Amino acid sequence: MKRDFSRQSFLPANSEAMLASIKVGVIGLCGGGSHIVQQLAHVGVLNYVVLDPDGMDKSNLNRLVGGTHEDASTGSLKANISQRVILGVNPHASVEYISGKWQDAQLSLRDCTVIFGCVDSIVEREQIERFCRRFLVHYIDIGMDVLRFEDSCRIVGQVAMSSPGWCCLRCMAIVTDETLKQEAQRYGAAGPKPQVVWPNGVLASTAIGLFMQLVCPWHKASSGFAYLEYNGNDSTVRPSPRAEYAMLIPCQHYHTADIGDPFFDLTLLAAA
């Protein structure tokens, strides 16, 4: 059965071909990544590499879209669940699913056009962004947290798009030496962070909106940069005030000439 995209016909005429040609990577396939994967499949993306080292457990059932009670009981690999979700929508999609660390699958990620990062740690965000800058990949990051106060909680989150030549996560102050230090000090002591399905859904949908505007722009305001903040208590998503300041200064953290694999040797590749 051929897909019918008539309901997204407001997108540019070449959108279907574009979505069929690009390759998208999704790193982290639980609360955020499972939403991302599902929506990418629905909009018509056909080439994927999806990565998560873990299997599903019962604590994931509150937010892993596409995961079933049986998956949680048997410990199905999250990468397998994502593949199943994608192929359920697009049986002809090409899905490379990797149940392992993304750092061990770099060859599969280098030719991605866009990578979504749905990871918990700040240090991993920075590593993914560094990787993306080196191979001219657009990086879209999502993350949420629940801040506890004495008598209440606040749900917060962010969606950030970092593209070569634009502001990076350090420019946006999502990654700072201080946040990295705090994270290192907390390592192993905090227990599981709260994660729930509805903020992940909002953040993932917002990220997919940025992705679609990047690859199939339906309005003129197109940018390779975005930093949006989610306030789960007010149910709002707003441009971060930090974004305004970040845009004023050219990124000093990445240089456009620092690209490619410095150890690449064509003679070895050609001999393979």
Next chain:
Amino acid sequence: MVLARHPAKPPPGANTCSTPKGTKMKLMFKMHWALRRAILEDLQRPHEFAFERVGFIACHAAEIKGGMLILAASYQGVADENYLRDKSVGAKINGAALRAALQTSLDHEAGMFHVHLHEHMGQPIPSATDRRESRKFIPDFFNVTPNLPHGTVILSEDNAVGHCWLGSASEPAIFNQIIFCGAPLQLIDVRI
């Protein structure tokens, strides 16, 4: 080195690339929009007597699954004084221009891709002259940086095509996919 003023149809079966052992390779080329814009601005400048301008893109590379990724890093235009008078072709450059590009390749350990512009919309098609002349000088780059790919890129006003050499003696292969990253993003599946 000379460049034709009018493109011609390429030979059939040109869109293939394989290693000396015959393994098929995917070739992907990526460039940032800002660099593309800078290149176009330079190439569109009129010259005192040459019909068109040419330049070189310094590139780095990386292995990808089943192929190679070529990443455009910077652009080096050809200085005005390095063009030669020849009314039979669009542009002819002298040895100094070529030596400057070879030096950049050596200094920055970069693959060098000769670039020029076909001033029209849509897929540019390399002319017979483009193909013939590039074979004369692209292999020279392997004398200074044999570990990187070298080749040619032709830009049009909204599209591009490129050829890549894997070695001085290899047949050039066409890029399967060209991506201009930025906003909006442009992806070209080359179908020549």
